[in-house]
Amino acid sequence: MIQEKFIITENKPLNAKIMLMRLSGNAPDIRAGQFINIKIDGLFLRRPISVCDYDGNEITVIYKIVGVGTEKMSKMRVGSALDVLLPLGNGYDLSCSGDKPLLIGAGVGIPPLYYLAKRLIAQGKKVTALLGYHSGNDVFLRGEFWRAGARVLAVTSDGSLGLKGRVTDHMADIDYTHFYTCGPEGMLKGVYEKSVTSGQFSFEERMGCGFGACMGCSCKTITGYKRICKDGPVLFKEEILW
Amino acid sequence: MVDTSVDLCGIRLSNPVIPASGTFGYGYEFAELYDINMLGTFSFKGTTLQPRFGNPTPRIAECTAGMINSVGLQNPGVDKVISEELPRLSRFFNKKVMANVGGFSIEEYAECASRLDKCDIVGWLEINISCPNVHGGGMSFGTSPLAAAEVTRAVKKAVNKPVIIKLSPNVTDIAAIASACEGEGADGVSLINTLLGMRIDLKTKKPIIANRKGGFSGEAIFPIALRMVNDVYSAVKIPVVGIGGVASAENVIEMMLAGATAVEVGAANLVEPFACKNIIEALPLTMEKYNINSLSEIIGGANG
Numbered sequence: 183m184i185q186e187k188f189i190i191t192e193n194k195p196l197n198a199k200i201m202l203m204r205l206s207g208n209a210p211d212i213r214a215g216q217f218i219n220i221k222i223d224g225l226f227l228r229r230p231i232s233v234c235d236y237d238g239n240e241i242t243v244i245y246k247i248v249g250v251g252t253e254k255m256s257k258m259r260v261g262s263a264l265d266v267l268l269p270l271g272n273g274y275d276l277s278c279s280g281d282k283p284l285l286i287g288a289g290v291g292i293p294p295l296y297y298l299a300k301r302l303i304a305q306g307k308k309v310t311a312l313l314g315y316h317s318g319n320d321v322f323l324r325g326e327f328w329r330a331g332a333r334v335l336a337v338t339s340d341g342s343l344g345l346k347g348r349v350t351d352h353m354a355d356i357d358y359t360h361f362y363t364c365g366p367e368g369m370l371k372g373v374y375e376k377s378v379t380s381g382q383f384s385f386e387e388r389m390g391c392g393f394g395a396c397m398g399c400s401c402k403t404i405t406g407y408k409r410i411c412k413d414g415p416v417l418f419k420e421e422i423l424w
Numbered sequence: 425m426v427d428t429s430v431d432l433c434g435i436r437l438s439n440p441v442i443p444a445s446g447t448f449g450y451g452y453e454f455a456e457l458y459d460i461n462m463l464g465t466f467s468f469k470g471t472t473l474q475p476r477f478g479n480p481t482p483r484i485a486e487c488t489a490g491m492i493n494s495v496g497l498q499n500p501g502v503d504k505v506i507s508e509e510l511p512r513l514s515r516f517f518n519k520k521v522m523a524n525v526g527g528f529s530i531e532e533y534a535e536c537a538s539r540l541d542k543c544d545i546v547g548w549l550e551i552n553i554s555c556p557n558v559h560g561g562g563m564s565f566g567t568s569p570l571a572a573a574e575v576t577r578a579v580k581k582a583v584n585k586p587v588i589i590k591l592s593p594n595v596t597d598i599a600a601i602a603s604a605c606e607g608e609g610a611d612g613v614s615l616i617n618t619l620l621g622m623r624i625d626l627k628t629k630k631p632i633i634a635n636r637k638g639g640f641s642g643e644a645i646f647p648i649a650l651r652m653v654n655d656v657y658s659a660v661k662i663p664v665v666g667i668g669g670v671a672s673a674e675n676v677i678e679m680m681l682a683g684a685t686a687v688e689v690g691a692a693n694l695v696e697p698f699a700c701k702n703i704i705e706a707l708p709l710t711m712e713k714y715n716i717n718s719l720s721e722i723i724g725g726a727n728g
């Protein structure tokens with residue numbers, strides 16, 4: 183982990199509640215599924231956000247405005263500096279993807295899967311992305327997955343775009359060797375129950391530090407206690423206690 | 425050259441800055457960032473006789489200029505700390521460390537402290553008496569002078585190294601409790617532990633912390649901590665370690681003027697991982713700015 187100042191080069195809305203922020207600076211190597219912890223002026227705790235894309239010295243994050251911190255982030259100006267701790271967490275293990283990995287995400291669980299998709303595709307894997315949104319108006323990143331070379335299946339709750347229902351309703355129709363997932367806990371649990379292969383889940387927890395020092399984010403797993411921020415956020419299906 | 429060194433219960437510290445228990449783990453995460461040998465020492469995660477998972481999550485809630493935690497003393501238990509954590513620590517930390525001890529009965533405190541007392545790397549035993557007494561209706565040992573005295577007596581009997589009793593601020597008269605500990609031979613006191621606090625999520629209308637409430641700490645508590653340090657300093661002769669909201673070299677100096685011999689830094693480490701390094705590096709210039717040649721000479725200066 184390092185502490186680094188990044189310059190905001192872009193901060194734009196993708197839809198009513200979701201923003202994309204691009205940061206430029208001295209980024210160390212980042213693995214798919216890792217996150218950064220952002221200092222926000224006037225707030226005590228940093229805000230953990232997953233890396234959506236990374237290319238050496240530029241980091242992209244996509245965040246949803248849900249409270250005071252993300253609200254402040256949405257008002258940050260291009261050109262201003264951001265104090266960031268990174269890279270944090272274990273990230274996804276790409277080595278067990280098999281030939282046909284399935285990426286399952288919903289809402290702001292989708293962004294970290296984009297960087298993962300790019301990495302897997304670069305390794306010659308046939309990636310399917312099953313992406314869940316509320317409605318057609320909320321859709322973001324779908325085109326980027328497609329342009330990166332993934333087969334994309336969008337699912338909306340109201341059926342206004344793509345398939346109708348929940349992402350977990352459509353898993354059975356897909357042939358996959360391993361899965362990677364990130365999203366709301368209810369969806370993760372659904373994936374846990376419906377999945378027919380091994381896979382990896384990315385979890386969220388309220389964090390004090392984000393780098394393993396405070397035990398604020400611990401959870402129990404089959405292999406013992408784990409800190410979501412340091413030993414996670416990615417856990418394998420086989421170690422999850424549900 | 426200014427002199428930042430202080431003497432804490434017979435052990436010389438190159439500077440008074442000590443990361444507080446529970447905010448520095450066993451040092452590894454920070455050792456990856458900077459050479460932690462620059463610290464005066466640090467107090468490791470509260471250790472109990474048995475392993476503990478601690479409380480359910482969410483354990484963390486944000487507050488204005490601070491945070492609430494309800495970790496619940498998660499730790500691998502004293503035997504694992506001694507067999508795994510301390511040997512690993514000794515590979516990159518060549519100073520004496522402060523062993524923070526938690527307990528739920530008098531016997532447990534004494535037994536846990538006695539096992540840590542035998543470890544070479546341990547310099548001091550810091551006894552956290554904010555834990556609930558399972559035999560005392562769950563009331564914390566730290567809220568009664570009698571119970572605090574009892575813990576002190578039992579621990580002092582069980583160990584040879586200096587014993588620092590870490591006091592709870594959730595009391596009406598913290599100086600009376602400090603005096604009770606001094607009366608049983610405590611070598612020092614450290615204060616304050618966290619203040620009981622609570623936050624409610626307006627969206628769910630329920631407490632944010634799974635255990636409803638937790639310990640409030642961070643910059644917001646500095647004035648309260650400073651006042652309590654001064655109250656205790658005025659009441660006892662043993663060294664006082666000042667804790668609570670410290671985030672700058674100025675705060676360290678202020679704590680020492682109030683009566684602290686050394687100063688612990690807690691929550692600041694979590695949000696600013698280089699906090700202690702930055703404070704230590706800023707100390708000499710800050711001392712010069714305020715015409716201070718030697719930190720040990722200013723202890724309790726505000727009372728003079």
Ligand SMILES: Cc1cc2nc3c(=O)[nH]c(=O)nc-3n(C[C@H](O)[C@H](O)[C@H](O)COP(=O)(O)OP(=O)(O)OC[C@H]3O[C@@H](n4cnc5c(N)ncnc54)[C@H](O)[C@@H]3O)c2cc1C
Pocket residue numbers: 217227228229230231232233243244245246247248249250251252253290293294385386387388389415485486
């Ligand atoms: C590892 C990880 C990766 C994440 N990646 C993303 C991402 O890529 N995009 C995105 O939009 N969101 C992501 N989140 C969630 C994001 O951290 C929260 O939405 C954000 O912290 C909310 O801050 P706020 O001040 O706007 O909300 P508030 O509700 O005002 O925040 C109050 C406190 O609660 C914490 N908090 C609130 N919601 C969450 C949550 N869901 N998870 C953890 N802490 C929370 C905040 O950090 C803050 O400390 C991630 C969370 C984690 C743990």
Ligand SMILES: Cc1cc2nc3c(=O)[nH]c(=O)nc-3n(C[C@H](O)[C@H](O)[C@H](O)COP(=O)(O)O)c2cc1C
Pocket residue numbers: 390396398444445446447469470471493495497524552590616617618640641642643645667668669670688689690691692
């Ligand atoms: C996440 C967290 C965990 C803590 N764990 C312990 C502990 O195990 N033992 C202890 O004596 N104090 C513990 N504390 C209290 C701190 O050591 C310190 O007394 C308190 O936080 C006040 O200092 P601060 O305002 O600088 O944080 C903890 C504090 C925090 C924030």
Ligand code: FES
Pocket residue numbers: 388389390391392393394395396397398399400409410411412
């Ligand atoms: S948030 Fe501090 S250990 Fe995970």
